[in-house]
Amino acid sequence: MSGSRITFLQGQADQPNALERVVAHVRGQFEGAGLERLRAAERPLFAGIGASYAALGVAVDLLRARGWSPSGCSPARSIGAPPGSTSMY
Known part of the structure; x- marks a missing residue:
C-alpha cells in the first residue's frame, strides 16, 4: 500500500x-x-512511544495477572545504549 x-x-x-x-x-x-x-526472559521491559506506550500497560497488567514479573513499561527515549555501545545509532 x-x-x-x-x-x-x-x-x-x-x-x-x-x-x-x-x-x-x-x-x-x-x-x-x-x-x-x-x-x-526473567523481567522483560516493554518500551514504546505515543499510543504504543499507552497500550503497554495492558500487556504488563496481563502478564502480572498470569504470574510474570515484567519490569514494567518505559518511554523508548528513556532506554540507553546497549551495554558496550557508545551510541544508539
Missing part, C-alpha cells in the same frame, strides 16, 4: 482484514526460537 491513498471509509471497512493480517504476522514472530527467548 506504499504510495497509495484510500478514503477514511475504505480504511475503516478494511480494519477487520488488517487486524487479521497483524494477528497472523505477530503469531509468526512468536513461533519457535522467538517464543523461547520470550519465555526465557
Whole structure:
C-alpha cells in the first residue's frame, strides 16, 4: 500500500482484514526460537512511544495477572545504549 491513498471509509471497512493480517504476522514472530527467548526472559521491559506506550500497560497488567514479573513499561527515549555501545545509532 506504499504510495497509495484510500478514503477514511475504505480504511475503516478494511480494519477487520488488517487486524487479521497483524494477528497472523505477530503469531509468526512468536513461533519457535522467538517464543523461547520470550519465555526465557526473567523481567522483560516493554518500551514504546505515543499510543504504543499507552497500550503497554495492558500487556504488563496481563502478564502480572498470569504470574510474570515484567519490569514494567518505559518511554523508548528513556532506554540507553546497549551495554558496550557508545551510541544508539
